[in-house]
Amino acid sequence: MEAYSEKVMDHFRSPRNVGEIENPDGVGKVGNPVCGDIMELYIKVKDGVITDAKFKTFGCGAAIATSSMVTELVKNKTVEEALKISNRAVAEALGGLPPIKMHCSVLAEEALKKALDDYRRRSVKESSEKAA
Amino acid sequence: MKNIYLDYAATTPTDPRVVEAMLPCFTEVYGNPSSLHAFGQTAKHRVEEARQTVASFIGATPEEIVFTSGGTESNNAVIKGIAGARRDKGNHIITSRIEHHAILEPCHFLEKQGFDVTYVPVDEYGLIDPTHVEKAITDKTILISIMHANNEIGAVQPIDEIGRIARGKGVYFHTDAVQTFGHLPINVNELNVDLLSASGHKLYGPKGVGILYVRKGVRMLPFIQGGGQEKGRRASTYNVPGIVGFGKAVELAKVEMENEMVHLAALRDKLIKGILAKIAHSQLNGHPVRRLPNNVNVSIAYVEGESMLLNLDIAGIACSTGSACSSASLEPSHVLAAIGLPHELMHGSLRFTLGRPTSEEDIDRVLQVLPAIVEKLRSMSPLYKKEVKS
Numbered sequence: 160m161e162a163y164s165e166k167v168m169d170h171f172r173s174p175r176n177v178g179e180i181e182n183p184d185g186v187g188k189v190g191n192p193v194c195g196d197i198m199e200l201y202i203k204v205k206d207g208v209i210t211d212a213k214f215k216t217f218g219c220g221a222a223i224a225t226s227s228m229v230t231e232l233v234k235n236k237t238v239e240e241a242l243k244i245s246n247r248a249v250a251e252a253l254g255g256l257p258p259i260k261m262h263c264s265v266l267a268e269e270a271l272k273k274a275l276d277d278y279r280r281r282s283v284k285e286s287s288e289k290a291a
Numbered sequence: 292m293k294n295i296y297l298d299y300a301a302t303t304p305t306d307p308r309v310v311e312a313m314l315p316c317f318t319e320v321y322g323n324p325s326s327l328h329a330f331g332q333t334a335k336h337r338v339e340e341a342r343q344t345v346a347s348f349i350g351a352t353p354e355e356i357v358f359t360s361g362g363t364e365s366n367n368a369v370i371k372g373i374a375g376a377r378r379d380k381g382n383h384i385i386t387s388r389i390e391h392h393a394i395l396e397p398c399h400f401l402e403k404q405g406f407d408v409t410y411v412p413v414d415e416y417g418l419i420d421p422t423h424v425e426k427a428i429t430d431k432t433i434l435i436s437i438m439h440a441n442n443e444i445g446a447v448q449p450i451d452e453i454g455r456i457a458r459g460k461g462v463y464f465h466t467d468a469v470q471t472f473g474h475l476p477i478n479v480n481e482l483n484v485d486l487l488s489a490s491g492h493k494l495y496g497p498k499g500v501g502i503l504y505v506r507k508g509v510r511m512l513p514f515i516q517g518g519g520q521e522k523g524r525r526a527s528t529y530n531v532p533g534i535v536g537f538g539k540a541v542e543l544a545k546v547e548m549e550n551e552m553v554h555l556a557a558l559r560d561k562l563i564k565g566i567l568a569k570i571a572h573s574q575l576n577g578h579p580v581r582r583l584p585n586n587v588n589v590s591i592a593y594v595e596g597e598s599m600l601l602n603l604d605i606a607g608i609a610c611s612t613g614s615a616c617s618s619a620s621l622e623p624s625h626v627l628a629a630i631g632l633p634h635e636l637m638h639g640s641l642r643f644t645l646g647r648p649t650s651e652e653d654i655d656r657v658l659q660v661l662p663a664i665v666e667k668l669r670s671m672s673p674l675y676k677k678e679v680k681s
Contacts, residue, residue, distance in 0.1 A: 160617070160619075163601075168601075171598070171601060172605065174671065177670070177671045178671075188673075192633075192634045192635045192638070192674070193634045194615075195595060195614065195615045195616050195621075195623070195634070195638045196595075196616070197673050197674060198673075199673045214671075215671055215672065215673040216671060216672070216673070217593065217594070217595055217672045217673055217674045217675075218595050218598065218616065219595055219596075219597035219598055219614070219616030219617065220597055220598055220601045221616075222595075222598075222616070223598055223671070259619065259621065262621075
């Protein structure tokens with residue numbers, strides 16, 4: 160087995176932003192029990208800026224560390240900036256992942272994209288409701 | 292705090308008494324046992340002493356013991372060597388779904404060469420029903436290979452019964468005894484086996500040495516060809532230090548095995564009871580009684596095995612998991628799948644395997660540390676949240 164980087168172990172040991180956000184502006188849920196990793200990402204958005212992000216994850220060390228890192232990376236970013244965060248960026252911020260664990264970073268990116276999509280859908284719905 | 296090693300099924304430390312027996316074989320008794328001079332003959336004598344020790348330990352004769360490089364080689368040699376020698380008799384092999392990869396992979400290899408392999412199922416405890424084996428036998432069957440005890444869940448198979456069936460039908464019977472050799476009593480005649488594999492480093496011997504027991508009269512192709520060592524059954528210069536170390540490890544097991552079984556089974560049961568009592572939604576994998584004295588395998592719901600393993604490692608406790616996330620193939624354990632565990636519980640499996648130095652304090656420490664780890668991971672698990680809500 161290839162060992163994890165210090166940064167991965169740091170985020171695994173003390174994951175940042177664990178939990179759920181009440182009344183979130185966007186939620187992204189990805190993964191399934193068959194593949195072994197399940198991530199839920201919650202974001203709060205104000206004036207187009209992500210003000211808070213939290214996660215809940217069932218998964219291995221890399222899954223927990225990438226969840227933690229992605230919540231750190233999106234905070235205080237605009238929605239447009241957050242959309243550009245790739246799985247590679249998450250992995251790089253963690254000092255790299257073992258090749259076999261790169262799919263965990265893909266899952267983190269997917270959770271983020273889904274949360275941002277959810278946010279957009281909600282805001283479109285909200286503005287159309289306001290217009291009506 | 293001292294680190295606690297509970298992964299003895301993966302490998303054991305070499306007993307210092309074994310190392311002591313091996314050391315002269317590097318610098319003093321360095322002759323090649325195939326040489327006629329005194330240097331060679333002294334080394335040969337040591338090899339034959341070890342062979343005698345191993346043979347008498349399992350009720351075999353010294354001529355029936357072949358030294359190999361380990362369990363994987365012994366298993367490969369059997370599957371491919373019997374298949375090669377018996378091809379004219381048939382092309383059917385019977386094994387089980389829970390064998391070690393060192394059996395399954397050679398079987399997959401033979402399937403590509405036109406052999407048929409039947410993988411008999413196991414019940415929810417990981418036990419093989421001998422009647423399943425009996426029903427699978429055809430007039431093309433040339434070999435049955437069933438492991439003595441499973442390395443993951445510790446289930447001890449009814450080898451003697453299966454052996455009786457195989458003998459009745461005139462089919463060669465092999466058992467992979469890597470997990471039991473030196474840990475449970477083995478007599479090849481009582482078990483009715485024709486071939487048996489074992490590995491040195493699982494019984495406090497060195498890595499890189501194993502044995503294959505081949506009953507007199509069994510026909511198989513040599514796995515490694517060369518200088519004709521081991522009566523042409525396995526060429527390569529004798530690994531004198533390894534063989535002597537293996538012999539010493541067996542000599543120690545002969546004396547210590549019985550007490551060790553009792554000691555370890557008590558600690559095993561304490562650990563099992565403790566985990567099941569302290570951690571809700573946890574379950575034992577494998578059979579409660581028909582299991583290796585040192586094996587604990589549990590599934591803990593709503594948490595993933597690798598993250599538990601890493602947290603235990605941080606706390607200085609070493610164990611293993613059948614979770615897909617922790618395997619090179621990203622496939623969950625085929626053994627846990629065979630006993631019918633759902634994916635969530637396969638991912639949440641932990642295996643603790645105890646050994647000679649394991650103490651009651653070690654078990655207490657696991658029981659103190661593990662519940663807190665599970666609680667921490669469950670607090671961040673989306674699966675647990677749903678369970679609590681419903």
